[in-house]
Amino acid sequence: MNYRSFVLSSSIVSMVSFTEENYLKAIFHLSEQENGKLVSTNDLAEIMQTRAASVTDMLKKLSEKKYIHYKKYQGVALTAEGNSIALKIIRKHRLWEVFLVEKLGFKWDEIHDLAEQLEHIKSQKLTDRLDTFLGHPEFDPHGDPIPNAEGVMPTIRAVKLSEVETGQNFTIMGVSEDSSTFLQHLDRLGLKLGLELKLADISDFDQSLELELDNGQSIRVSSEVARNIQAKVRSVS
């Protein structure tokens, strides 16, 4: 091996592979779901759709690279470095989802699989430019927060529309139901991402919601629809 190919191969070794990135991201999501508890190998195997033995091999590797703390039979947690890598991938994933919906006109139910591929593009410059191009969005089209360039998640969380109070102004941030019948239903109602509305009234009879647009028009949605829309409440100016 000559010097140049040695340098090349060692820089490849130190890079995080596609699979490693997916593991770090999976550990991040699982630990978030479990409120920071150690993530079990079995849960990881299930989410990665692989055998526990393959998971164990990968965990050893990630542990050697100091991306995770791995205690046999107990589970894993991300190190600060592993956490920062996971947040970068999540940031890219969610930014690409915004881009796909807002700029390329993809439907909400089409974007996740594409973002799973796009999130692995390494270029920091591309991510930063994408972020600027999109106007530094805080939420992806599912209403999930986008970590900023420093890896900090926005503190304002989206809430379910069903949790918004009468009289409050809000912006539609995303949906938590991806079925095409639901998305088509929203289309027919004229509800789309980024739309600013006011919750004018909730019916005592069937808990349906009357939403008011800026132009005074109103849209009535069922409580079932409201449970599946993510909203960000805006303070009234």
Ligand SMILES: [Zn+2]
């Ligand atoms: Zn996604």
